[in-house]
Amino acid sequence: xxxxxxxxxxxxxxxxxxxxxxxxxxxxxxxxxxxxxxxxxxxxxxxxxxxxxxxxxxxxxxxxxxxxxxxxxxxxxxxxxxxxxxxxxxxxxxxxxxxxxxxxxxxxxxxxxxxxxxxxxxxxxxxxxxxxxxxxxxxxxxxxxxxxxxxxxxxxxxxxxxxxxxxxxxxxxxxxxxxxxxxxxxxxxxxxxxxxxxxxxxxxxxxxxxxxxxxxxxxxxxxxxxxxxxxxxxxxxxxxxxxxxxxxxxxxxxxxxxxxxxxxxxxxxxxxxxxxxxxxxxxxxxxxxxxxxxxxxxxxxxxxxxxxxxxxxxxxxxxxxxxxxxxxxxxxxxxxxxxxxxxxxxxxxxxxxxxxxxxxxxxxxxxxxxxxxxxxxxxxxxxxxxxxxxxxxxxxxxxxxxxxxxxxxxxxxxxxxxxxxxxxxxxxxxxxxxxxxxxxxxxxxxxxxxxxxxxxxxxxxxxxxxxxxxxxxxxxxxxxxxxxxxxxxxxxxxxxxxx
Numbered sequence: 001x002x003x004x005x006x007x008x009x010x011x012x013x014x015x016x017x018x019x020x021x022x023x024x025x026x027x028x029x030x031x032x033x034x035x036x037x038x039x040x041x042x043x044x045x046x047x048x049x050x051x052x053x054x055x056x057x058x059x060x061x062x063x064x065x066x067x068x069x070x071x072x073x074x075x076x077x078x079x080x081x082x083x084x085x086x087x088x089x090x091x092x093x094x095x096x097x098x099x100x101x102x103x104x105x106x107x108x109x110x111x112x113x114x115x116x117x118x119x120x121x122x123x124x125x126x127x128x129x130x131x132x133x134x135x136x137x138x139x140x141x142x143x144x145x146x147x148x149x150x151x152x153x154x155x156x157x158x159x160x161x162x163x164x165x166x167x168x169x170x171x172x173x174x175x176x177x178x179x180x181x182x183x184x185x186x187x188x189x190x191x192x193x194x195x196x197x198x199x200x201x202x203x204x205x206x207x208x209x210x211x212x213x214x215x216x217x218x219x220x221x222x223x224x225x226x227x228x229x230x231x232x233x234x235x236x237x238x239x240x241x242x243x244x245x246x247x248x249x250x251x252x253x254x255x256x257x258x259x260x261x262x263x264x265x266x267x268x269x270x271x272x273x274x275x276x277x278x279x280x281x282x283x284x285x286x287x288x289x290x291x292x293x294x295x296x297x298x299x300x301x302x303x304x305x306x307x308x309x310x311x312x313x314x315x316x317x318x319x320x321x322x323x324x325x326x327x328x329x330x331x332x333x334x335x336x337x338x339x340x341x342x343x344x345x346x347x348x349x350x351x352x353x354x355x356x357x358x359x360x361x362x363x364x365x366x367x368x369x370x371x372x373x374x375x376x377x378x379x380x381x382x383x384x385x386x387x388x389x390x391x392x393x394x395x396x397x398x399x400x401x402x403x404x405x406x407x408x409x410x411x412x413x414x415x416x417x418x419x420x421x422x423x424x425x426x427x428x429x430x431x432x433x434x435x436x437x438x439x440x441x442x443x444x445x446x447x448x449x450x451x452x453x454x455x456x457x458x459x460x461x462x463x464x465x466x467x468x469x470x471x472x473x474x475x476x477x478x479x480x481x482x483x484x485x486x487x488x489x490x491x492x493x494x495x496x497x498x499x
Contacts (some may be wrong), residue, residue: 024079031073038066039096047373061367063098068358068367068401075443078461082444082454083347086354089361099361107360108353111320116352116448118323119172120344122298123452125330127176128340129294130284136180137281145273147185147194147265152256154178155201159209159252165302167210167217169323171449173298174202179456184273187266194265195458200467201259204441206449208251211438212244215306219437223412227430230416235430243431243492247482251439254474262467293333301326348451355445358401368398376415384424384495388432389480391415396436396472400446425493428483435479441468 044062047055057065067089074085086108093104126132143153154174161170178198185194210216214224224235304322308314330336362368372394379390415429440446442465444454450464488494 024077027073027077028079031070031079034073035066035070035092038069039063044370047370047377049373049377055366055370055373057370058366060098061362061365061370063096064358064361064365064367065371067092067096067098068362071354071358072401072443075445076461076465081347082451082461083350083354086350086352086357089354089358093357093361098365103364104357104361107357108350110353110356110360111318113349113353113356115166115320115323116168116172117344117349118320118327119166119169119448120348120452121327121330121336122169122301122323123172123176124340124343125294125297125326125335126173127179128336129290130288131291131294132176133180133280134284134287134291136177137277137284139177140181140184140273140277141281145269145271147267147270148256148260150181150270151194151197151201151260151265154181154198155205155252155256158202158205159248162206162209162216163213164215165305166215166319166323167206168448168452169302170209170216171202171206171452174206175199175452175455178202182456182458184276185267185270189457191458192266193263194267195456196463197259197263197265199453199456199458200263200464201255203447203449203453204255204439204471205252207439207441207447208248208255211434212241212248214240217438220434223430223434223437227412227426230412231426233426240434243487243490244435246486247435247478250478251475254478255471258471258474259467262470290335294330294335297326297329297333297335300329345452345455348455351445351451352448355401362401371398380422382422384422385480385483387419387422388424388428388483389476391429392432392436392476392479395433396440396476399437400440400443423495425496427492428487428494431487431492432479432483436475439472439475441471441475443468 039062041062043059044057047057049055070092071085071089074080074088075082079085080088090101090104090108093099094101098104126135139153139157140150143149154177157177158170158174161173164170165173182195182198185192187195211220214220220240228234301323304314304325305319308317308319331338362371375394376391379387382390412429412433415433416426419426419429440450444451444461444464453459454461454464483494
């Protein structure tokens with residue numbers, strides 16, 4: 001006989017799962033709370049530069065700083081998709097009357113964002129045509145089967161390309177090649193230490209390589225133009241490689257040593273890789289007409305961008321228009337179809353759209369200039385070495401959040417004024433700023449190669465920040481030593497008479 005059901009019968013309770021993890025919810029609310037705390041706080045103190053000029057932080061500027069901090073918290077901990085955080089930047093500017101919608105969202109289609117889009121289309125064309133695998137196999141045939149050598153080879157190729165083209169284009173070109181290489185590692189799409197090192201190394205090498213020539217980024221020509229305006233002195237084309245070459249390639253080597261130690265590959269050697277690569281390379285056959293077409297289109301664009309440094313008629317053309325010329329050619333010539341656009345990582349495009357918007361927001365509201373004056377004002381009575389390293393550190397922090405050109409633009413004028421009182425040569429200010437502006441290792445929004453590397457899904461934003469923090473410290477040590485030894489030995493003036 002069965003027992004009657006009891007009204008007190010125990011019921012098995014299953015734990016209720018929230019759609020959002022508790023940790024992410026806390027961080028999401030923390031970021032918003034920081035924004036509100038800054039937004040609602042009383043007016044902040046006036047910043048005064050050494051010449052006595054006062055910089056008042058407006059209500060909009062204070063709100064921009066709060067939004068800047070909130071976005072940084074959400075990006076580092078990735079509480080929501082990074083592209084969605086970027087959208088929030090535009091939305092918050094409008095809802096809290098920081099900037100009008102027309103300005104806040106216009107920055108989402110800034111030429112720099114379109115340049116990144118064009119760079120990614122080049123990478124897509126390399127993959128679609130088969131060039132990616134061909135180059136990957138050639139590279140592996142040279143570096144062999146050792147994982148650490150493969151990592152070094154990938155970083156060297158990336159840094160070398162960043163001498164000749166914008167580091168964004170270099171990273172976008174190398175990225176699909178590294179995907180093809182990683183596929184041969186034998187772990188599928190699963191994140192591994194080798195995968196993390198491979199793609200983080202690519203991002204860092206692109207930045208390090210880009211500081212060495214005027215062709216590697218927009219920041220160097222822009223900074224040289226500002227420097228000439230402030231000092232009347234010209235930075236020659238070969239001055240940059242002279243002072244930056246050892247530092248750039250030194251950082252490539254130090255990054256490789258760091259990554260191969262901290263993220264030691266699971267496999268020291270990939271057995272049989274050389275034979276496998278030989279078979280795969282032979283199976284590709286001779287280069288196809290489509291591959292040659294892609295190479296021709298890219299060479300035309302790179303040639304035009306390189307010629308901008310020498311041909312006055314080309315200097316007025318924005319690089320975004322030049323690189324998008326290759327996008328047009330790829331579709332006109334049938335290399336790419338409209339369906340291929342679905343493969344573009346729009347999350348990354350949105351990330352940089354938001355980064356441009358917050359960067360311009362800080363700049364246009366005067367918040368960035370106020371922060372620069374406040375920071376550099378603390379250094380006006382410091383030792384010359386501390387002063388220069390303080391400038392480098394400020395640029396390093398700012399360039400992880402806003403455009404590196406903007407970071408230099410708000411720092412250079414103030415720092416050059418203070419430098420006169422301390423007897424510091426303006427060249428030392430310029431080159432230290434360019435070094436740290438070129439290597440934002442901590443946040444994805446610091447540079448396009450960082451975000452491109454993130455699309456590999458091999459690492460989290462937190463992991464990138466952790467390794468970037470260590471490499472940023474190493475960068476500052478290298479820079480500090482260069483100021484004391486390398487640059488004076490190469491003939492750079494560091495100290496001049498006080499005014």
